[in-house]
Amino acid sequence: MLATYMYGAGDVRVENVPDPVIQQPTDAIVRMVRACVCGSDLHPYHSMPASSQGTPMGHELIAVVEEIGADVRTLKPGDFVIAPFAFQDNTCVFCREGFQTSCIHGGWYGSVETGGLQATLARIPLADGSLVKVPDVDPTTADEGLLASLLALSDVYLTGHHAAHMGQVEPGKTVTVIGDGAVGLSAVLASRQLGAERIILMGRHVDRTHLGREFGATDVVAARGADGVAQVMDLTDGEGSHIVLEAVGLMPAYQQAYGIVRPGGIISRVGVPQYEEAPIGFGSLFGRNARLAGGPAPVRAYLEDAIPLVLSGRADPGRVFDRTVPLAQVASGYAAMDAREALKVMVTM
Template sequence: MRATLYLSAGNVVVDDVPDASISEPTDAVVRVVRAAVCGSDLWSYRGIINRAERSRLGHEFIGIVAEVGDEVRTVRPGDLVVAPFQWSDNTCPACLDGIQTSCERGGTFGAAGTDGGQGEAVRVPYADGTLVAVPGGMDGTGESLYPALLAASDVMGTGLHGAVLAGVTEGSTVAVIGDGAVGLCAVLGARSILGAERVILMSRHADRTAVGKLFGATDVIAERGDEGIAAVRELTGGLGVRHVVEAVGTPESWSMAVGMAREGGSIGAVGVPHTAPTLPLFPPLIHHLSLNLGIAPVRRYLPDLISCITAGTLDPGPVFDTVLPLEDVARGYAAMAARESIKAMLTMQP
């Protein structure tokens, strides 16, 4: 089969690899229908973190179950399924607490020794605990829903989790730092799912701002740093916002988050920090801030997200502004790294 391999910084290719196959009775093999390039894939592409040469890439995909192991009960061959970016058994203590990304048997697609999502097929461990079937299957789900379902595999659930961690509820005022796909999905989740009344998106890119407004952002602020903080305070009567979603993960974005939160506010952080942590703890302490962090347990949200998408009440699909065949995956990485594309979707040969 064909799959995306990492060669070196700035260099990814599609090449022949061994076919995905069942190795445990709890496995399924999923034939990938759509896959995505994630902002987190760019960390190694940009050379910021190391990655093994010829390792597989990709952890966001939807597909058709091709084969299941003897112990798999909840999905059958032929099912259209969404996979969260990490697999999980959904039965261990962490999973039962709703933090499937801490599953004691979990792992990430594309890690050493696993299949990546940016390929023709994937072996999915703990298929029952990991995969969620789309009601209606292939016949009942139009291709027009594939982008939204694909977004549910990571960015929609991650953005929503940021808003949940920030304590967003009906009527909330929220600021979202980060106008990548996760930040944009945080806007959508805060507005459409959690009922926020006002969402301030920090964004300076016209294409991203447009999607943010489509997703329900009520205010957009282009300034960064102290100017951005001042602008948010001005919009909120000088108080700052009670709920902040931090969807970047850099020292600069954290300092903005702390600076724009009102006294007693909550920061929900899903941006993965790849640089040395430098968060000073004194400001959050004196301002009584709650800091809630975590790698989003997308599996927790998947059944509800899929229901909303198939019911037509949620559409995160517009985060994809680039669509390419798998063989052109390198163009997707290059466009996203150059910020010419918000997010790239890959299509596979039927």
């Protein structure tokens, strides 16, 4: 089969490798229908040291079950499924509390043991917890837009939703979304779904902020840094934003976030922080009782509610995909996203 590996910054290769096999009785083997390239894949694409051993890539997938282990109870071969970007048993104490990305027995795709999901076939650990069946859809005949929206539920849309959920977005609130990448736009759409009154999108790529407006942004601020902060403060009558959804992960985005958050407001981060230390003292968060939330989205917690939203057409998160490449040419998809020629790249067989 084909599988994707990164060997260093800018060096993505698709290779012929042996098919994965069931290793544990709770495993399933699935066959890719669509995968995609994640904004977070661009971090190693920029900075990964060269290595003679490739790192398996990909963590977003819709697929058909090919084979199940002896202990798998909720799935059978032929089922059309969504794989959240982390695997989990969905039964441990942290899963039950809704934080499946901290599952005691779970983990991340992209290690030598579990492999990546930008691949023809994939081994899914803890399949009962890690795959969710999509009812009544035949992926061989389904509409492309529907497939795109279902694929978006494996990570990007529900990461945006997680930001909004942890930010406690609700009717009447002003939300500012920092970042016009696919997660930022998803956070706009999720905020609209949760009833935000006003959604300010901070981003400077006009084609992206245009989609952001269609997703529900009421205002767009292209400026960044102190100018961007000043414009958001002006838009909010000097009061600041109840909720700030930070979908970038870089320090300047975090600095913008605490620059515009209102007293008692919430900064919810879903951009993976490319820093460890940051200001949280009296001058940034504490003095204003500003709160900080967010982390890796427990997609599994939200997936069962989100599938009907997509199937019924009430949300179309798949619109973030603006380019499609076959798996064999996935490297061109990384390059296009890195060059900002593509917002988010879908991968087909």
